[in-house]
Amino acid sequence: MEIVQMIRDAKVVLIGAGAGMSAAAGIDYTNTERFRQLFPIMYKRGFRNNYQLMGYQGLSPAIIWGYHAMHVQNVAYDNREAAVYQQLFSLVGDKEYFVITSNVDTMFEKNGFDPARIFTPQGNYKLMQCLRPCSDDTYDTRPILDKLLAHLDPVTHEISDASAIPRCPKCGGEMFMNVRGGRWFIEKPYEQQGARFQSWVHEHLHTPILIMDLGTGFNTPGVVRWPMEQITYHNPAAFLLRFNRDHPEVPAEIADRSLQLRGNIDELLAML
Incomplete structure (x- = not known):
């Protein structure tokens, strides 16, 4: 051959x-069946794949960070070989x-x-950053993710404790994964x-x-x-x-x- x-x-x-x-x-960020299995609550909310949630601003921090926590755990840590x-x-x-x-x-x-x-x-899902950003610092996602998952409601898939939602340790601003999503x-x-x-x-x-x-x-x-x-x-x-x-x-x-x-x-x- x-x-x-x-x-x-x-x-x-x-x-x-x-x-x-x-x-x-x-x-596969376009696979509806995979999305339904992994994120049944988001599916019930009307979403059909991961792409629909990229940059989506219409959900509360508790809901969107519940999704992010489950998604990043699945993609960056659960999927290996x-x-x-x-x-x-x-x-x-x-x-x-x-x-x-x-x-x-x-x-x-x-x-x-x-x-x-x-x-x-x-970028890399295993790093987090300030969304402003107030500095060029990035942070290990793992401990932040562990805190989120510890407060993930098993029924609603929302973050039950607002203090678990990541904030920049320097300025207190919003954080996100260190992936290219804007000028930040x-x-x-x-x-x-x-x-x-x-x-x-x-x-x-x-x-x-x-x-x-x-x-x-x-x-x-x-x-x-x-x-x-x-x-x-x-x-x-x-x-x-x-x-x-x-x-x-x-x-x-x-x-x-x-x-x-x-x-x-x-x-x-x-x-x-």
Whole structure:
């Protein structure tokens, strides 16, 4: 199989992963049935998936933080090993690789990928920040989450004690996970990895490189999808493999150095 040989022969691999990669591992923000099972109270309130609650302002702090606590616990802590990530690691783990992902669930790290080779420009659920923000400080989510979950009403899924709702330890302002949701997002925790990523790309700009684009769509294409295409375009020795259920298309300018693989990523990788 041409793709198998291509991956086997590659010495340098760049992995670009979007929401479709985590969806293949069961973390699907569009899946109504999964949402109903995990968040039955929110389902009764009329919500049908996680995307509908991103940035939603119409709920009380007790309700929305009950949801956030359950969601972050599930995505960042409960979900650990996933076959699709481990299959990918089995293909590239012994190569010179780097990962850039728009996902904030730390699934790459939890499945064996070296944290020093992972760049997450959209943030990380395991960090919290002030929403103002009053400083560049970020805080470990775990103790904050533990406090929230200790006061999560098992029936209403609301936070029963207002003091458990996180407030900035410096200014007393509102807090949120350190994920890109507006101009308040604190970039500092990712600057070092961003610099490493840029250096790695420039180091390999004129050497053969296999680019594996997995599940990147058009929600935030400027974060991963378009950069993968641009790197392919500017490096004549690069080849792009795009694994995508809905949008495997590539620009005409790099079509002769690309393969479009339409399908579920877990099923595609399992065949390699």
